[in-house]
Amino acid sequence: MAVLFGFTGILGELITADALFITWGRAAFAVVSLALFGRVLLAQPLDTWLGHGRWVVLLSSGVMLTIHWVTFFISVKVGGIAIATLGFASFPAFITLIEWGLLREKVTRAEWVRLWLVSLGLLLITPSFDLSDVGTEGLLWGLLSGAGFGVLAVLNRRYLFEVNAFAVAGLQNCIVFLLLSPWVVGSLASITINNWFWVAVLGIVCTGLAHLLFVSSLRQLPARTAGLVVALEPIYAIAFAWWLFNQVPGPRMLLGAAVVILTILSASLALQKAR
Numbered sequence: 001m002a003v004l005f006g007f008t009g010i011l012g013e014l015i016t017a018d019a020l021f022i023t024w025g026r027a028a029f030a031v032v033s034l035a036l037f038g039r040v041l042l043a044q045p046l047d048t049w050l051g052h053g054r055w056v057v058l059l060s061s062g063v064m065l066t067i068h069w070v071t072f073f074i075s076v077k078v079g080g081i082a083i084a085t086l087g088f089a090s091f092p093a094f095i096t097l098i099e100w101g102l103l104r105e106k107v108t109r110a111e112w113v114r115l116w117l118v119s120l121g122l123l124l125i126t127p128s129f130d131l132s133d134v135g136t137e138g139l140l141w142g143l144l145s146g147a148g149f150g151v152l153a154v155l156n157r158r159y160l161f162e163v164n165a166f167a168v169a170g171l172q173n174c175i176v177f178l179l180l181s182p183w184v185v186g187s188l189a190s191i192t193i194n195n196w197f198w199v200a201v202l203g204i205v206c207t208g209l210a211h212l213l214f215v216s217s218l219r220q221l222p223a224r225t226a227g228l229v230v231a232l233e234p235i236y237a238i239a240f241a242w243w244l245f246n247q248v249p250g251p252r253m254l255l256g257a258a259v260v261i262l263t264i265l266s267a268s269l270a271l272q273k274a275r
Contacts, residue, residue: 008210009085009237011202012076013245017195019073022202023066024184027176029203034170057159058168061152062175068148069176071141079138081241082249082257086125087142089260093118094150103158117263124256173207 015022075084093115099105126139152172160168238257241247249257 007237008072008202008206009076009081010241011198011206012073012084013081013241015195015198015202017191017199019070019077020180021184021187021191021195022073022199023069024177024180025196025199026069026203026207027173027180029200030173030207031170031177033204033208034166034173054159057155058171059175061155061160061168062172063179064148064152064155065172066176066179068145068152070180071148072145075138075141075145078141079135080247081245082238082247082253083125083135083138084142084145085237086122086253086257086260087139088146088149089264090118090122090143091146091150091153092264094147095153098150098154103154114263114266118260121256121259121263124259125253126256169208 012022017025072084072088075087079087096107096111096115100107122139122143126136156168238249242249
């Protein structure tokens with residue numbers, strides 16, 4: 001799952017279209033793939049999806065998914081793959097803050113330590129504290145993407161756990177598609193075949209399949225734990241960017257990335273011990 005998420009930034013770099021089209025296209029292909037393989041429309045009765053006010057949560061989660069994707073691809077275009085994925089990797093910290101501050105769930109001392117370590121790692125990654133710096137701007141977009149994903153993970157875990165995972169993923173992607181269609185349809189004629197191909201890969205493999213695996217994991221793991229596992233994305237994304245695009249991270253970024261990644265691995269080890 002983390003490998004699939006990690007390849008997302010690479011495809012965002014390969015696709016020369018803007019963030020709105022990339023998000024719209026990946027959602028469109030994800031809906032088709034989930035409908036074909038998961039039989040979304042037949043998975044559960046309509047009242048199961050929309051009953052008990054769940055339609056409000058589904059709509060909210062679709063909006064948050066839209067925000068997460070659009071801001072992530074803006075971050076890739078502005079700051080590069082490493083900056084974007086490391087900014088996005090902050091989302092476990094947002095999950096912890098949401099579950100503690102709004103939902104009043106208990107957060108352990110170890111989880112607080114990990115939150116501060118992730119924050120330290122992000123400070124090291126920040127190229128400068130000048131908003132005119134494209135690297136800093138890219139990181140801010142990445143952080144906004146992480147915040148959106150954090151809210152999405154909590155909504156899925158707390159309110160949508162009873163709904164079939166294919167249905168959740170399919171409906172959320174459908175909302176993304178519908179929300180962005182008015183801004184994208186007029187520019188479709190200018191999209192190249194090459195871009196359509198990579199968007200299809202992004203939508204089917206890195207969105208439909210990866211999104212399904214993430215939603216399914218939330219049925220067995222707390223949102224904070226599942227979030228930390230997915231946050232391994234920067235490892236693969238930075239390695240791919242280094243290899244394919246020669247985007248070599250500097251010493252400070254590598255140090256910050258090491259802090260973030262080691263924090264994530266410590267959480268994974270703690271989960272294994274708890275089991």
